Amino acid sequence: MRHPLLVPDLRELIHAGEVSALHDFLEESHPGRVAELIEDLEPEEGEVLFRALPPRCRAEATGFLDTETQTRLVSSMTPREAADLLHLMSHDERADLVKRLDEDFVDLVLPYLAQAERDDIRSLAMYEPGTAGAVMTTDYVTLSPKITVGEALERLRYEAPDRETIYCCYVVDDKRRLIGFVSLKKLILSRRAARIEEIMQRDVISAKVDEDQEPVARTIDRYALIAIPVVDSEDKLLGIVTHDDAMDILRQEQTEDMLAFGGVSKSAEPDQESSYLEGNILDSVRRRVGWLLLLFLGGTITRYVIESFDWVDKKFPTIAFDSLIPLLIGTGGNAGSQTVGTIIRGLALGEIQPGDTWKVVLREMTTGFSLGLLLGSVGFFFTWKIHGDSPMFALVIAMAILGICVWANGVGALVPLLAKRLNIDPALVSAPLISTLVDATGLVIFYTITIILLIKIAGTG
């Protein structure tokens, strides 16, 4: 419960049937908070609250409700009430809600809406999921270049209630082509008699309707926009994507990066992307099995590496080399994962450019060297003093750790940077991938050092 102090008071008002007191309270609240209160109350109480809301506030609060509560409350309305609600909702949220409602119910509701609204709902639902078209809204303000600032302000006043935002106004020619942009701030600051074409900004940052949603959200972020206009291939204005949608998109994409880092592929059909507990297990298996299988097959190399160095084991029957292997390659995998995480972050924040590749790899290998020295010393001490092996064997372990740390950090830096250069999303370079890459090569490093130190130098062979 997010509002433990408010909810008991509200319950009292609801059960006493104090509709006008409820009304007053709700009118002064942010619709997002009202939505939270509805979710926190018992379903029947929430419904009373929802019905007590002034129509416009109800439409706004609906947009903030979680999808389940939203669908439940709207489905319990009469078709006429539902149509009144849809009429007042912002166009993108309305289209999303209609998609989730029962088809039979929608068929009863739609006749109560104007033809233009039905067309709008239908056309917004048609864009391919994951594109600018699918997230844009159509309730924006357009201005003609010939009208004056005074006329524009009058128009805004008239249109404001039905617009998602009036802070960004888009100037279109008579063919609806986007030719300029004026912020409300600019309108307020300009002479009332000035024409829009005199004050508009002609360099409009816009998005294409079939563009992927992520770069669109990034553009909003980069230029600190409140909204971005969406146009078709002929520059005709079709809709806008607002800053809050951009935040949703970036949150979604960034958590997908987390999935990718864990080694899980994207869902093949993003429109069927369902929330964790609703999704089916088969889809979950499908998204993981590809990487897991590939890495498994890659991992079989370790078996051949170990077998090909079998003669080393046989040369030293008293030393249990194999018992140290998981520790050594595990450390390599850990160091590599740290590096990949660091590099992916640096790339995402723009702190690392693809041109910095060698500088970065060198830097990471230096870091790996320092970490390897520290860890190698600990390993030396452990092997010699705690586990009671010979100091020479302890030295082998220490050197192997050093070598593996340098190598793992190098690979962990190089692979995402190479991916970036090849235009592959570096976030797809997962911790499991690096671990697997480092496993087999780490073993080679271990055996090579064993051969050099124990056979060539100590000459124990």
Add this chain to the structure above:
Amino acid sequence: MRHPLLVPDLRELIHAGEVSALHDFLEESHPGRVAELIEDLEPEEGEVLFRALPPRCRAEATGFLDTETQTRLVSSMTPREAADLLHLMSHDERADLVKRLDEDFVDLVLPYLAQAERDDIRSLAMYEPGTAGAVMTTDYVTLSPKITVGEALERLRYEAPDRETIYCCYVVDDKRRLIGFVSLKKLILSRRAARIEEIMQRDVISAKVDEDQEPVARTIDRYALIAIPVVDSEDKLLGIVTHDDAMDILRQEQTEDMLAFGGVSKSAEPDQESSYLEGNILDSVRRRVGWLLLLFLGGTITRYVIESFDWVDKKFPTIAFDSLIPLLIGTGGNAGSQTVGTIIRGLALGEIQPGDTWKVVLREMTTGFSLGLLLGSVGFFFTWKIHGDSPMFALVIAMAILGICVWANGVGALVPLLAKRLNIDPALVSAPLISTLVDATGLVIFYTITIILLIKIAGTG
């Protein structure tokens, strides 16, 4: 270069000294784009462009420049010019810029600024990094509750040029306590004669000045706000945090989660957080060595596990168990990383609640079972047909893979969920941690299955 078509034309204008044409071009461009052009040009050309900008546009573009270019350009100005620039910049960006400039230069610049501006810069610089205070700006609009809408609009018109946003107006009493909120949209829609106190929203969503920046950004996101007011413990209004700052914060925090997932700790002193290539390697080592060492020490358990099952190896001198260990525990680590990535994402999106723990763990183990069946079959085929081992040993491998996948998925789900319950950030549960946890236990599973299948059932012992 982000504007390959524009840059050559601009170069021509710059070298021909066509200042008025430059001026016209720049005035119609978004300041964010102007900043990119400055960065893309040669340093001397960029400086010409920067100087050709109309003052207000220059101040806005400065806020979009990367810190290095920003510092270079401003440092090359005369103190008087720099002061004029600072005067027009948004207050939060101004304070950040001053922090980065050379102290001696700042001492020359400050006397050109008004006392109030100097105080503002100083006080904004004093908030603890990472708090709402450190990211807020002070150029916002306040209104008195007693004035009329018409008066408020007049006031906005007068103040707009010097305000970061005029779309959110905050109503304060005579002690500067925040008592209400009015959007510009609401002002435009209201009767000119209405008093602010009649139309304001009294339920204002606000942040505390010493609050961590991340929850503040999340609040902006949750309620789709353009800005959030920041107050002190007495509810006095101190500043606002805008939607674009919230995006920056969330981007920063989410890439930090990526680091954490890779097993790198946060920097101990967030104010000294420097960009990747500027940071020193020692800091980088310090942030990684803790986890790496802990996991190394945890990893030493694998050695003891393998040694304690040494008698199994000895019982089957013809089978090279150890050569399969890296593959088996590697697969466990990979499956575990996939699960952690999935769970952390589900928690971040609110799709998974801590109360769902057992449901989620069961679900993940089922997924692990399916993956284990698939991978185990592949493993069986490989071991028997490709590597030429006995079918019984191939079955051991297949069963071990199955067991390890179920176990790894269970651990990968349980650990972040337990962390969440214990109020530890689940994003701190890293892929390396899960891999290490699964390594030793995976070995136990492998040897147990070997003992059951090869010794108890086949009775080869």
